[in-house]
Amino acid sequence: xxxxxxxxxxxxxxxxxxxxxxxxxxxxxxxxxxxxxxxxxxxxxxxxxxxxxxxxxxxxxxxxxxxxxxxxxxxxxxxxxxxxxxxxxxxxxxxxxxxxxxxxxxxxxxxxxxxxxxxxxxxxxxxxxxxxxxxxxxxx
Amino acid sequence: xxxxxxxxxxxxxxxxxxxxxxxxxxxxxxxxxxxxxxxxxxxxxxxxxxxxxxxxxxxxxxxxxxxxxxxxxxxxxxxxxxxxxxxxxxxxxxxxxxxxxxxxxxxxxxxxxxxxxxxxxxxxxxxxxxxxxxxxxxxxxxxxxxxxxxxxxxxxxxxxxxxxxxxxxxxxxxxxxxxxxxxxxxxxxxxxxxxxxxxxxxxxxxxxxxxxxxxxxxxxxxxxxxxxxxxxxxxxxxxxxxxxxxxxxxxxxxxxxxxxxxxxxxxxxxxxxxxxxxxxxxxxxxxxxxxxxxxxxxxxxxxxxxxxxxxxxxxxxxxxxxxxxxxxxxxxxxxxxxxxxxxxxxxxxxxxxxxxxxxxxxxxxxxxxxxxxxxxxxxxxxxxxxxxxxxxxxxxxxxxxxxxxxxxxxxxxxxxxxx
Numbered sequence: 001x002x003x004x005x006x007x008x009x010x011x012x013x014x015x016x017x018x019x020x021x022x023x024x025x026x027x028x029x030x031x032x033x034x035x036x037x038x039x040x041x042x043x044x045x046x047x048x049x050x051x052x053x054x055x056x057x058x059x060x061x062x063x064x065x066x067x068x069x070x071x072x073x074x075x076x077x078x079x080x081x082x083x084x085x086x087x088x089x090x091x092x093x094x095x096x097x098x099x100x101x102x103x104x105x106x107x108x109x110x111x112x113x114x115x116x117x118x119x120x121x122x123x124x125x126x127x128x129x130x131x132x133x134x135x136x137x138x139x140x
Numbered sequence: 141x142x143x144x145x146x147x148x149x150x151x152x153x154x155x156x157x158x159x160x161x162x163x164x165x166x167x168x169x170x171x172x173x174x175x176x177x178x179x180x181x182x183x184x185x186x187x188x189x190x191x192x193x194x195x196x197x198x199x200x201x202x203x204x205x206x207x208x209x210x211x212x213x214x215x216x217x218x219x220x221x222x223x224x225x226x227x228x229x230x231x232x233x234x235x236x237x238x239x240x241x242x243x244x245x246x247x248x249x250x251x252x253x254x255x256x257x258x259x260x261x262x263x264x265x266x267x268x269x270x271x272x273x274x275x276x277x278x279x280x281x282x283x284x285x286x287x288x289x290x291x292x293x294x295x296x297x298x299x300x301x302x303x304x305x306x307x308x309x310x311x312x313x314x315x316x317x318x319x320x321x322x323x324x325x326x327x328x329x330x331x332x333x334x335x336x337x338x339x340x341x342x343x344x345x346x347x348x349x350x351x352x353x354x355x356x357x358x359x360x361x362x363x364x365x366x367x368x369x370x371x372x373x374x375x376x377x378x379x380x381x382x383x384x385x386x387x388x389x390x391x392x393x394x395x396x397x398x399x400x401x402x403x404x405x406x407x408x409x410x411x412x413x414x415x416x417x418x419x420x421x422x423x424x425x426x427x428x429x430x431x432x433x434x435x436x437x438x439x440x441x442x443x444x445x446x447x448x449x450x451x452x453x454x455x456x457x458x459x460x461x462x463x464x465x466x467x468x469x470x471x472x473x474x475x476x477x478x479x480x481x482x483x484x485x486x487x488x489x490x491x492x493x494x495x496x497x498x499x500x501x502x503x504x505x506x507x508x509x510x511x512x513x514x515x516x517x518x519x520x521x522x523x524x525x526x527x528x529x530x531x532x533x534x535x536x537x538x539x540x541x542x543x544x545x546x547x548x549x550x551x552x553x554x555x556x557x558x559x
């Protein structure tokens with residue numbers, strides 16, 4: 001089975017992510033793009049999708065720099081002295097995604113500008129001997 | 141959508157003191173406190189035999205207290221078993237939903253008198269645990285792996301609002317200052333102190349400890365200092381609501397039954413509920429809540445009222461930015477214009493549109509599943525002219541509203557009250 005024949009499920013999307021591909025599903029009927037993936041198009045109520053790979057380019061739509069983080073990010077080594085950025089990225093293709101924003105001065109959030117161009121960066125974290133890939137973006 | 145097919149009255153309302161109560165008080169204890177307080181507010185008295193059902197709003201006793209199935213537990217404690225006791229969940233809008241479902245049940249004719257319960261005991265967990273439980277009200281699949289916390293999501297919305305409308309950190313601070321001034325007048329509030337008084341007492345403590353006395357010139361100076369650390373930029377500690385244990389109780393009746401309990405019922409004339417994608421990235425707007433707009437549209441249409449008719453409102457200020465966005469989404473001010481009105485004092489107790497006279501979630505506290513019912517308690521008091529201390533507004537309130545938002549805006553319930 002070609003990977004483009006994968007079912008349009010969360011698990012398939014996450015498997016693509018693990019192989020460093022940001023994929024969306026495009027409705028063959030009306031052309032609407034969903035990232036993360038969806039099997040059902042709520043625009044035209046059909047489930048006739050195809051996988052499309054994103055260019056990985058976009059712009060920063062909104063963000064925050066978090067000093068009191070989630071257990072997962074604390075495990076990654078972030079804390080009050082080392083904050084991280086959660087962001088919403090508007091992809092060039094139109095859809096928005098949630099991602100960590102890296103390559104910025106998290107401790108000086110006033111220097112980070114909404115609207116700035118960004119590109120995808122797949123972030124690797126070692127957990128219990130396994131490498132996990134999370135979605136990230138960085139300034140171009 | 142027409143008017144409610146039948147009149148629905150609020151004939152009693154009460155609450156426990158909101159605060160940090162665990163282990164002295166747990167959900168059952170808080171609920172009984174709220175029940176007793178509400179029973180006392182019913183002019184002609186009310187007993188379990190008068191009541192047909194107990195509708196319980198609770199967000200996550202499962203994760204906070206390792207206790208599911210809260211409906212029958214709460215009903216039994218006040219003598220309402222074996223009557224129906226469903227539980228409703230919609231994150232921070234849980235008891236707003238319970239209230240709305242009670243209204244619908246009464247209008248349908250299935251029940252005539254319903255006790256609405258809102259209850260939550262959060263401090264059984266340490267703060268990090270509470271943060272993690274709250275995060276389950278946002279999108280666990282895609283927002284959480286990207287690092288989203290609850291303050292983080294509202295901070296992200298704030299960044300978009302700042303960018304689009306020029307809103308500033310000082311605009312946020314004005315909301316917190318105002319709500320704490322109100323909460324200082326509420327004996328049921330968790331933090332009964334204005335930010336100015338907090339600043340003064342902190343300075344005094346430094347002095348007593350022989351530490352260097354900070355030269356804060358005013359509240360804004362204090363709120364911009366390290367005494368008010370950043371949680372998720374641009375939100376600081378005092379932009380966030382509190383972690384709270386508390387309960388609230390409302391008695392709703394059909395129009396025919398209302399006169400058995402009081403000569404002065406508060407009529408519920410509008411209810412609306414809306415929804416939105418759980419993830420912020422799946423929404424069209426990052427500066428507005430579509431669920432708020434939809435629930436308000438329904439409630440206004442049902443009651444025949446317009447935003448300008450509403451005289452006071454309790455809005456869902458889980459974060460200071462949320463109050464600003466709510467004032468815009470409810471139609472009180474144009475997008476981007478609420479901050480100017482706040483700056484002019486319009487939303488203070490003596491302003492043209494008093495907002496969160498209770499102190500709001502910011503100062504009164506935010507026991508998430510109880511917050512929606514708690515808002516109705518304040519409206520009940522304000523409309524009857526019995527709000528404690530110095531927070532009763534100086535006019536006869538005839539039309540009021542509550543706005544109860546769930547999670548990062550995935551659910552909203554709006555209710556309109558009239559005399």
